Amino acid sequence: MSQEKALRNRFKFRSIATRLSFWFFIIGMLPLIMVNIAIYFHMVNAMKVSIFNRLEATRDIRVAELNRWLDERIVDVRTIADDNDIRVLERIRNVGKEDERQKAAIVSEARELLRRYLQHYDDxxxxxxxxxxxxxxxxxxxKEREGQRPxxxxxxxGAxxxxxxxxxxxxxSPTLNxxxxxxxxxxxxxxxxxxxxGILVARFNLEASLYKRLSDRMGMGDTGEAFIVSKDGNALNQLRWRKxxxxxxKIGDHAALDASLGSTGIMETPDYRGERVLAAYxxxxxTQWGFxxxxxxxxxxxxxxxxxxxxIAIFAATVLGVIIVAVRVAKSISNPIKALHKGSEILGRGNLDYKVGTDAKDEIGQLSRIFDQMIENLKTVTASRQDLNREIHERKHLEKMLLEIREHEQRRIGHDLHDNLGQQLTAVSFMVQGLENILRKKMLPEAEDAARITHLVEMSKSQVRTLSTGLSPxxxxxxxxxxxxxxxxxxxxxxxxxIPCDLRCEKFVMLYDESALTHLYRIAQEAxxxxxxxxxPEHIEIRLSKDKYKITMTIKDDGRGFLMTKQMNTMGLEIMKFRASIINATLDIRPEINKGTVVACIFYDKRESEIRIA
Known part of the structure; x- marks a missing residue:
């Protein structure tokens, strides 16, 4: 709730120009922001698609080059294996052990042939x-390796x-290191x-062939690279930052792992350096390689x-332009209104001869002229305002005097009941008690009648005492x-x-404003x-509580409730409200059918605050 209030206060403006400028700015900026965001995300998405397609195309080209290199090497190896001069080696098996010279000649011939191939193929x-x-x-x-086991x-x-x-x-290879x-x-x-x-084995110079192709980073910028990984995730070629x-x-990023497992795709992921990269794999x-x-x-x-x-630069420039336009438009609307406001202040100080009318043809100009006409009418009404205020003051004073007279008469009647009728009933009670004693001594049956008369007199005395206390507490x-x-x-x-009545209060409630005491008492008595x-009701309860200077008095019953317009004494209700208004208290009456009535009176004891400050 406090946050909502703070937010509401934040958007309160001290001038209409500021308010208009703010809302014109909001109205102008909302569609602009939405359009800019839509354009920005559309362009970003298009650029990302282009970047992804370019990197995927680079990947496909490099994979095609790698496959072409493999195809060329396969053709080379097949060419060597199919050479009839290589197949002549089968004659070695047909040559006897005693003719070593012929075997050596056959091997030498085959070796020279292989060396010619080696010179012809740089890979x-x-x-x-x-x-x-x-x-x-x-x-x-x-030659030194001939006769050795691979x-x-x-x-x-495998072959x-x-x-x-x-x-x-x-x-x-340990032989090549x-x-x-x-x-x-x-x-x-x-x-x-x-x-x-025989099994022809061709071992490749990866530095001069495969690695040379992979190290070609044309079209991959200053940070791009291509590499291959084994099915276990091991790097198989030199990396740009790890020779x-x-x-x-072992490369463990997601792209390398997915590639080694047979997947194809593109993703943003951290690489082996921990740097965020875009990887196509x-x-x-x-060859069971991941690329x-x-x-x-x-x-x-x-x-x-x-x-x-x-x-951002275009947006900032646009915001500046919108602010300038919003301020100029707001001023064109607010300046005439400020003139009206200034005139109303002058008129409020009592100068009814001031004119605020303008020659403008718009609605504000018409309003200013109507305002002047209203002031002319007000001059005639103002003359009678003082008389009306004086009459209201006199009426309130008369109501207060009537209430005081009523209170005085109630006290007088209460005193008369207590002093006159109460004393006479007391005398009658003594006389009847004496008569009862005489009758009892004479053993006459009329003694019981005298006793009943004494009881009725005592009950009358009690009721007179209660009435006198209520009228004059x-x-x-x-x-x-x-x-x-x-x-x-x-x-x-x-x-x-x-009827059982209770008074409940959690702590002692002190009242320092003595003028309010009688009115609070009468409000509770009337309730x-x-x-x-x-x-x-079967039960009536009065609750008193106090929070700093606020005193709350609640009268609650569990009866059947009532309709105020039909069943309740409207005079008593009006007097309760009038008493509350005299002491500047609030009075709330909530009757509910079959649920009882709650009367709550809240009074602020200003006298206590004055005493504490003093």
């Missing part, structure tokens, strides 16, 4: 042929088992194409950031008078109406009387 490190019978290198471009069995086992081309994954990749393919006999006479990454770094099935092309978001979205700065002066008066009122009301006469 190769080494080419060798493994014998399927001995699992040793029969011929190699590196370091890795997968060099020839030997599948009897077709086998692409080995990139791996670390570097990462390498090899293709292996069976070499079949010329005589029987189903017989494998030693192959088999020494895919999967290369025949990723990425670029830092700062660079990718640089055009969007530039667009945002331009939009003994109100104690001082700050404790309210509590004393309420206790006395509850006691007298319970005796008078034979109890109305409840007892009209609601037929």
């Amino acid at each position: 190769f490190y080494e080419i060798f042929i493994v014998s399927p019978f001995t699992n040793r290198i029969a011929v190699s471009t590196v 370091v890795h069995d997968f060099h020839f086992e 030997l088992k599948s009897r077709k081309l086998f692409i080995e994954d990139i791996h670390y 570097n990462v390498c990749m090899a293709f292996s393919i069976p070499v079949f006999s010329r005589k029987d194409s189903s017989v494998v006479i 030693d990454a192959p088999f020494r770094m 895919t999967y290369i099935p025949r 990723v092309v990425k670029q830092d978001l700062k660079e990718v979205y640089a055009p969007i950031n530039s667009l945002r700065k331009w939009m 003994i109100v104690e002066k001082g700050e404790y008078g309210l509590m004393t008066a309420m206790v006395e009122l509850v006691s007298n009301s319970e005796r008078l109406f034979s 109890i009387t109305n409840a007892a006469r009209h609601s037929k």
